[in-house]
Amino acid sequence: MNVEDLILVSVDDHVIEPPTMFDQHIPAAYRDRAPRVLTDDDGSEYWQFEDERAAYMGLNAVAGCPPEEYGLNPTRYDQMRPGCWNIDERVRDMNANGVLGSLNFPTFPHFCGQLFARAKDKDLAIAAVRAYNDWHIDEWCGSYPGRFIPCAISPFWDPMLMADEIRRVAAKGCHAVTFSENPEKLGHPSLHSDHWDPFWAACAETGTVVCLHIGSSSSLILTASDAPADVMISITPMNSFLALNDLMWTPIFKKFPDIRIAMSEGGIGWIPYALERMDYVYEHHHAWTGADFGGLRPSDVYRKHIVTCFIDDASGLEQRQRVGVDSITWECDYPHSDSTWPHSPELLGKTLTDIPDAEIAKITHLNAMRAFQFDPFAVRGRERCTVGALRDEAVDVDIAVRSLGRVNPHATSATDLAALARPASLDQ
């Protein structure tokens, strides 16, 4: 394995939406009520929609900043690396990091479009959701064919509308949707109910992967009110552990045998334990709980339906056979603070050294390409997709770390961190 020869498809990155995003996509009737970027007296910029002021749009968009400055979120576009919100600069940053493909989660609407779901005028809200998706699919992802895996948001206040939107975007070539790891926390029925069946049915029918990003329940786990921020950051993957456990005991997989779910930013090192634990609980307890996986074990069901991803996860890769070599994908997490940008190939390469090339290919790109119906080779040819080839196109990209001159809030507590940018901080 040569780092230059890796082909990297990242299934979890983030877009900071540019202020002009709705201009070409919202119907004229709603133009003056579309979400817009406003400016505070202190120069901070934020999105406003109806009477809700969203969190600062630069939430955790710290790529290229020194780690000393991670604690404060950018509050203006000019405090962020342009690759956060400008598609041309984004692709240049991807090239500089040797990343071929990227799936981008939303920022200002929160992880699955909560901002729109809270809207009072649902006609406006559905127009905004469709405009968001059109911008994302046609303008953001569409500008660079073969470089992006489009991922839609959905009007999740109404499962029938969700199903319509899934079919609409699938017809435009979008085969991923971001949904909630725990909709009950958002005030909707849980994953155990049949409320979402029209949505699941549309996703199964169109081969749309349902992405459950950590934090998409708008609830972060806090251990103690005076715990330092490190604790909260460290335990975020447990959102995914909880979501996966919850999911596996729902009737979804029995009802929709073709459904595929991606656990986004959840990591993989805990998966072998989680599967063993679920199987143990099934074997010990199904006689009284009535759990029924059609003669299978929870881990068997998992293997048919779940796609996982990791940033840097040596223990998970070591146990990749237990995780499932055919279901592991990789992520870069650009431009968030956990990202390995711009050194992803080198850092990832360190944990791939003992893995056969065929398995590396699955983990770094083939699994993601198959799961998300993404075929960059058809667009660029495989030889132009490697880390080495992409970096050759980006020799002029400046990747130097640059201070934004922001104040370090040292010793921030988990509670303070959560409060910094409510309500969107809850979705980080």
Added chain:
Amino acid sequence: MNVEDLILVSVDDHVIEPPTMFDQHIPAAYRDRAPRVLTDDDGSEYWQFEDERAAYMGLNAVAGCPPEEYGLNPTRYDQMRPGCWNIDERVRDMNANGVLGSLNFPTFPHFCGQLFARAKDKDLAIAAVRAYNDWHIDEWCGSYPGRFIPCAISPFWDPMLMADEIRRVAAKGCHAVTFSENPEKLGHPSLHSDHWDPFWAACAETGTVVCLHIGSSSSLILTASDAPADVMISITPMNSFLALNDLMWTPIFKKFPDIRIAMSEGGIGWIPYALERMDYVYEHHHAWTGADFGGLRPSDVYRKHIVTCFIDDASGLEQRQRVGVDSITWECDYPHSDSTWPHSPELLGKTLTDIPDAEIAKITHLNAMRAFQFDPFAVRGRERCTVGALRDEAVDVDIAVRSLGRVNPHATSATDLAALARPASLDQ
């Protein structure tokens, strides 16, 4: 490795306290106000202390029952296997399972003595705590030297009293105490505060291991109100994940370099991931959070201070070098529903097949003996401590599964399960 030659020390089992436990231990002045077992009209028995009715005393004490009956807790002593509450029968059940040594957590006072901490009369409460410990150490564990690792409860409403009790029981040979994985959830300062320093100091000074059992925060994680019971059972180890993360970023280990913490019933398969994640968070974020481990990484600190345990955990054993071979111990969890009793040696043996004998010895007994200052070999001689030798002493023990004729509440939800036996169900 021959299953008959294993030596098994279990660091997590449970005692159902017998109704006579206070008779010989509570001072005369408090005798008529000691906790007592009362009987309901329907024949159910329960502990009463002051004006609080504790949960049914047989919480999850289902050893020997068919799995179809796990869903309902025994509500009378005669519904339980006598080994739950009778010391002679307990030792016979241990022998039948080839288990040499056992650490027993309390049941009716909850995991760390919450029932006493809620008492109005604190003089009565401290008398009850001391009586509880005297019964546990002298009568329960003391009846069979070399078979039990005593584990005290503490008067955790007052850290100075805690320190006194730690020193008092240490002088009687008790080197373990059960404390809370998250005292803030019990209405006390968190592990990040200096509130508990007198307690930590006494534990460090006396070599007392602080055991943090899952559920000792009296809070279980629930994903959704209509999640089936399986989800709640499956995610319980996450209490330990949260507690470990919380703990590692506290100042405890800097202040008390000799302290040892046992994560009880937490499992081990998730530890490699947790350590990697903590190190990653430290490396990525300490520049702005100010986290400081004295030049070490969180995983280095972990190795010096933490003891883990598992029931059945193939992935964790496979990654035992990452977990730490010198810190892994084993547990049986008798008489709870997750227990492998009476087939522990055979089930454990299946996951030990590829492990060198010297490491098996550490994991099955040597680590526990060292951590808890427990020396059964000095009492019985090593040759009488093996699975084979112990089972030879128990050929007459009836281990047949027996129905108690209780109704199966099939399809219980997680919420229902939690409500079945409040408040103690919260501590399960």
